[in-house]
Amino acid sequence: MSKNKATNQLWKVLGTGFGVAVTLGGTVGTGILRKPGPIADQIANPFLIITLWILVAAYALLGISTVLELSLSIPKAGAWYGYAERAFGRYIGFLVGVSSWLGTVTALAFGSYTFSEYVGILFPFFEDAENYVAIGTLALLWFFHQLGVVMAGKSQEWLSGIKAVALLGFIILCLMYGSGGMWHEPSASPKGLPLWSGIMTALLSIFYAFDGWHTAAYFTEENANPVNSMPKSMYIGVISVASIYVLINISILYVLPLEDVRHSKLAAADAITLLFGQNTGKWITAFLAISIFGILNTQVMFAPRVLYSMSRDGLFWKKASEVNALGSPSFATHLTVGMSCLLLLFGKNLNERLSDIATFFFVASYISGFSSLLRLRQTEPQLLRPYRAWAYPYVPSLLLFISILFLAGTLVQNPSSGIYVLLFIGGTYALYRSLFQKPKQQDSLK
Secondary structure, X not given: OOOXXXXXXXXXXXXXXXXXXXXXXXXXXXXXXXXXXXXXXXXXXXXXHHHHHHHHHHHHHHHHHHHHHHHHHOOOOOOHHHHHHHHHOHHHHHHHHHHHHHHHHHHHHHHHHHHHHHHHHHOHHHOOOHHHHHHHHHHHHHHHHOOOHHHHHHHHHHHHHHHHHHHHHHXXXXXXXXXXXXXXXXXXXXXXXXXXXXXXXHHHHHHHHOOOOOHHHHXXXXXXXXXXXXXXXXXXXXXXXXXXXXXXXXXXHHHOOHHHHHOOOOHHHHHHHHHHOHHHHHHHHHHHHHHHHHHHHXXXXXXXXXXXXXXXXXXXXXXXXXXXXXXXXXXXXXXXXXXXXXXXXXXXXXXXXXXXXXXXXHHHHHHHHHHHHHHHHHHOOOOOOOOOOXXXXXXXXXXXXXXXXXXXXXXXXXXXXXXXXXXXXXXXXXXXXXXHOOOHHHHOOO
């Protein structure tokens, strides 16, 4: 039975189209339109820039094979939380789950504020009401997601489709009307240590732009036929994202010369403005607003699944496992949106700081996932694995190593975040011990 209200089970109604849409919706955001400028300033070589984007795309593609093994052998809502809890026990699961959820809550707050800034540009009436617009946006999404998983899934497909068509249109216009840009200029990239430093900075930026490649794994439990549809949806989704990213970079660099692109804060808007005049830049602003709204829609959908799964396992308050009559984890959605609204009331500066810390935990989640696969292969060799990661143990080990390097890079870029991370770990441990740790006599009866 796919719809079970009595036992608070999620509905198994999602399919391949949703998986592709949620990958696009959860990954493609403002980064791809903003990052080309700072990256070109660091490297100044279009061939090297495209190579770096392809390398990180390969990382995401290899990561899909690892996540597929985990998601199809442990088909639980919540992705990284479920894998870590199964592989390393309840506290590590609790830590990964809480950090994953809070990271998304922070991203929701920061993203909704950014969305409100773009609304203010498009409609000056809202220019000085960013917080109200941001909270109103989250309230609208909250209301919409009370209407059920089917409606939410269809909306994600539509938003992702609009986003993909707009990006393809941008690519075609740039390639049709551009005159060569950086591609026709001699390379001006730095040499020696400055070049390697620029490459590392660029890789971190590209890595963050690809964050979200695993989003479909949050919904494995709700997939009608995950063994058949999940591999198709996740690979198609990541290949689509990677293709769009590479083509957008090629297009922007084909329009803008180096001196223009390296000083650009929003390279896509500058490219369209150069080609078609000053008034056309607002079209990019409108697209950015739609793109952010699509990501917010995805986050409001997947973040509650983490709390739902934790609650069902006794690692969060029981009420968060409630599923409403239309298949949505209702109370977990209330908590997710409510916490994001609360963060907005504290202002943009706090959210920027929390966003930096959240980046650390997003990368740490990757590490927990790749580590979980390696550990579960050792501790549970008989676990049913409908899909197996490529070239085990080499690919998961390589991905783990690369993720650790990226994690170190986040600390180098934001060294002050380290103390907050330690405080967070200490706080979650105390919370776990006081509220959710099972007594030893219960553990012995498992």
